[in-house]
Amino acid sequence: MDFSALDPLALIVSLIIAATPLVLAATGELVVEKSGVLNLGVEGMMIMGAVIGFIVSVEIGNPVLGFAGAALASAALALIFGFLTQVLLSNQVATGLALTLFGLGLAALLGQSYTGIRPPSTGDVFPEALSTVPVIGPLLFSYDWVVYFALIMVGAVWWFLNKTRGGLILRAVGEGHDAAHALGYRVVAIRMAAIAFGGALAGMGGAYLSLVRVPQWSEGMTAGIGWIALAIVVFASWKPGRVILGAWLFGGVTILQLNIQAANLNILGILALALAGVAVVMLLVQIRSLTRHKVIQIVMVFSFALLALVLALSWPDFRLDSAYLSMTPYLTTIIVLVALSGDKTRRALNAPASLGRVFHASA
Amino acid sequence: MSVLLDLSGLTKAYPGVIANDDVGFDIAAGEIHALLGENGAGKSTLVKMIYGLVRPDSGEMRLHGAYYAPGSPKDARAAGVSMVFQHFSLFDALSVRENIALGLDEATKPRELSQRIRDVSREYGLPLDPDRLIGDLSVGERQRVEIVRCLLQDPRLLIMDEPTSVLTPQEVEILFNTLRLLASRGVAILYISHKLDEIRVLCDRATILRGGKVVGTCIPRDETPRSMAEMMIGEALREPKAKLSVPGRTLLRLNGLSMTSDDPFGVSLRDIHLELHAGEVTGIAGVAGNGQDELLSVLSGEAKVAPGMLMLDDAPIGDKGPNARRALGLQAAPEERLGHAAAPEMTLTENTMLTGRVRQRLDNSGFLKWEATANFARAVISQFDVRTPGVATQAKALSGGNLQKFVIGREVLQKPRVLIVNQPTWGVDAAAAAAIRDALRALAEGGAAVLVISQDLDELMEMSDQFAVIAGGRLSAPRAAGTISIEEIGRLMGGDTSTAREGGTAHAAT
CATH class of the missing domain: 3.40.50.300 (P-loop containing nucleotide triphosphate hydrolases)
Incomplete structure (x- = not known):
């Protein structure tokens, strides 16, 4: 069997690149949710970032300005959500879903004449001499600036939330908006700022897709990544450090399935799928040790059953349809989300207490 | 100065x-x-x-x-x-x-x-x-x-x-x-x-x-x-009088009732023993957040326990849901009026349907009898002096005291055999509170067993025939009202159960 098609080093490098949009979008959404707002429009904000970032880069010829434009455009889109939910008190779930649909449609309209063009490339940060050092070079020094920016943002958000007064106030607003209001904090203003920040990061994540990862503009190119970013926030139990872990896990699953498809390795494909399954099951076992909740046991059985089904379907000649591989990142997301939300205690301990609740300053 | x-x-x-x-x-x-x-x-x-x-x-x-x-x-x-x-x-x-x-x-x-x-x-x-x-x-x-x-x-x-x-x-x-x-x-x-x-x-x-x-x-x-x-x-007070009555037969028995709370900040109930008798008001005192909400949810059927932990007429009901319990005559009115005892956006008629359907037969093989329900709601409003424009008013439009009268009245008029209430007069003005207490006493005198969970000691002392204190999810041994001093109650509320279980578990002290 030919294992060489799956070079671990190359896999890790492409995993980190694949995870970068997720890291950005999930970090932004984490700040939004910490302030007590549930913005389900991440997908819409990402695709707006993707198209605006692409247009600005192509027209001006500078990808840095493209990222800046993407951040601004998505922040503006997020502020529409903020105005509707915080000022007009609309329902956050419905408004977030509307934002996604609106963003997808508007992006398709704006990007019509930009399909099939190559954007100006975003170069690596470090000189080539550094990135060709064996092992460490590609692993640490072979990326563009956005990858480092994303990781620095995670650290900065952690520091802000846990070490600064501003972060404490933001968390307080998310934990109990009535109490924060009673203490004299401006709940709506703080939430609007968080929503704009979340939008900006989602927009940069989207721009990374169209400017670096693909790099091209095509309609609907985010393909559900915004939803995975939302799932990662829950997976990370609202802790910035775990966002990176979650993004790498989901990014890893994506990259692995792409590579397996490309290499057309069917037996290995099953092996990899099984490995991914084991990873999820290990996660479940770890969670299960914290609780005896029935839902999780059901989910465990469910994931095993699914794995068995896949194996059985492809049994006679060990051929696995690529559709099964393509769906693995989404399946993993669903399984992990169901497992996590089945555990009431854990969720209640970590989720911001005012998450998704409408705040109305009563007299 | x-x-x-x-x-x-x-x-x-x-x-x-x-x-x-x-x-x-x-x-x-x-x-x-x-x-x-x-x-x-x-x-x-x-x-x-x-x-x-x-x-x-x-x-x-x-x-x-x-x-x-x-x-x-x-x-x-x-x-x-x-x-x-x-x-x-x-x-x-x-x-x-x-x-x-x-x-x-x-x-x-x-x-x-x-x-x-x-x-x-x-x-x-x-x-x-x-x-x-x-x-x-x-x-x-x-x-x-x-x-x-x-x-x-x-x-x-x-x-x-x-x-x-x-x-x-x-x-x-x-x-x-x-x-x-x-x-x-x-x-x-x-x-x-x-x-x-x-x-x-x-x-x-x-x-x-x-x-x-x-x-x-x-x-x-x-x-x-x-x-x-x-x-x-702005007017003269009228004071209800508690009447000492001879306890009737046991209607509801709590038999070593225990429940682990799902909520990380909740309280687990531990080994609670209590008997509710016909014709008697039982008062449970305690500082807020010591298991009162959990106790109510177990008794109302929102949370289920092992069947034998709750015995109604010597039949196990611990695993039965709220409607099954209502059918047997066990009703409950929780503390949180808006959102728990009543659905804020629904009218008084609809709220009446929610708890009254089973016992008042407000449906006909699944088809709802709205006219009968509205009449029942009107009866609650007139008998409990609920001030509201009518039965089509949303629950959230009522003031706290009026909604409380409605919620209590809705249960009382269904003539439950056992009624559990949590904080029946919380945030209710003195006149309405007196009316609610009168209604609960009258219900007990009519042969029902009433359990009042409250943080208002004066209220409990005034109403109860037997009296117990809940602290940290444990219930003290019930005592006849009037045989327990305020100091002792205070100690029990602070979680000291050493004097409460006379002759019982000697090592209950913590």
Whole structure:
């Protein structure tokens, strides 16, 4: 069997690149949710970032300005959500879903004449001499600036939330908006700022897709990544450090399935799928040790059953349809989300207490 | 004594109601001044204006003779005005230190702040650990956090909004000592309460509000609770009388009832034994958050336990849901009126359908009988004097007291054999509270078993035939009312069960 098609080093490098949009979008959404707002429009904000970032880069010829434009455009889109939910008190779930649909449609309209063009490339940060050092070079020094920016943002958000007064106030607003209001904090203003920040990061994540990862503009190119970013926030139990872990896990699953498809390795494909399954099951076992909740046991059985089904379907000649591989990142997301939300205690301990609740300053 | 805060002509109107109408009085430095009034008398609006949360439409406030018009709580704190809220403004998932930092206007280094918290809490006899999570603290400890937060700002006026409603008698004593110490140092205290005994013990002067207007001032020491209550209500009180009756047969038995709470900040119930007899009111006292909500949810059927832990007429019902229990005659009215006992957006008729369908036969093989339901709702409204335009009104449009009368009336008129109520008169004015207590007594006298869970000791003493205390999810052994002293109840409420289980489990003491 030919294992060489799956070079671990190359896999890790492409995993980190694949995870970068997720890291950005999930970090932004984490700040939004910490302030007590549930913005389900991440997908819409990402695709707006993707198209605006692409247009600005192509027209001006500078990808840095493209990222800046993407951040601004998505922040503006997020502020529409903020105005509707915080000022007009609309329902956050419905408004977030509307934002996604609106963003997808508007992006398709704006990007019509930009399909099939190559954007100006975003170069690596470090000189080539550094990135060709064996092992460490590609692993640490072979990326563009956005990858480092994303990781620095995670650290900065952690520091802000846990070490600064501003972060404490933001968390307080998310934990109990009535109490924060009673203490004299401006709940709506703080939430609007968080929503704009979340939008900006989602927009940069989207721009990374169209400017670096693909790099091209095509309609609907985010393909559900915004939803995975939302799932990662829950997976990370609202802790910035775990966002990176979650993004790498989901990014890893994506990259692995792409590579397996490309290499057309069917037996290995099953092996990899099984490995991914084991990873999820290990996660479940770890969670299960914290609780005896029935839902999780059901989910465990469910994931095993699914794995068995896949194996059985492809049994006679060990051929696995690529559709099964393509769906693995989404399946993993669903399984992990169901497992996590089945555990009431854990969720209640970590989720911001005012998450998704409408705040109305009563007299 | 010099006048610290002088209020005159304060008026605040909301659409359809004048919350404060030309209110004026003054508070001196070092004075403990009571603000008395029923729910809806305008106390909250008044203190919110003093604390900068609400701006008056007209009138003025003077602090130390200078014009005082706070635009926000921040301005108020800067001027030396602090407030301890009735519903604590604390964050469960944050630590004591973080919570206090949020209430201070200048940023302080975490370590320095922890030291200041320890210093102040020791000085005033309010021990606190700055690093613990609020969610892990008892209600009394939470209030300490609020008070320490205020004290760290060196207030000249401290506003306390119903501070004792959640405390044990011993904790009340500690609080009063702290307040007296503060007053002796020249801090003025505006003390809002409707517990008249406490006001007589603690306060130097009292201002009484009714319908948004000042209707009188008095020296509480020179008044009786009755005379103050009549000033508050504006009419003579009628007092219900508890009647000692011979206990009938056992209807509901709690048989070593235990339940582990799902909520990380909830309370698990542990090995509760209790018998409810026909014709008897059983009272359960306890500080809020000691398992009352969990006990109600187990008894109502929202939470299920092993079948044998609950026996109704000697048949196991622990695993039955609320409707199955209603069919057997076990009904419940939870504490939270809006959102638990009643659906806020639904009309009174629809809310009647929700609990009345089974026992009143308000459906016909699944088809709802709306006319019959509306008639039943009308009966509740007329018999319990619920003030509302009609049965098509949404539940959330009713005032707290009226909705409470409706919720209790809805269960009582279904003639339950066992009725469980949690905080039946919380936040209800005195006249409505008396009516609710009368109805519950009458239900018991008609042969039902009634269980009243309450934090109001006076209410329980007045109503109950047998009496027990819940603390930390454990229930003390029930005693006949009148055979237990306030000191003993206070000890039990603090979690000391050593005297409660005579002859029973000898090692129950913790």
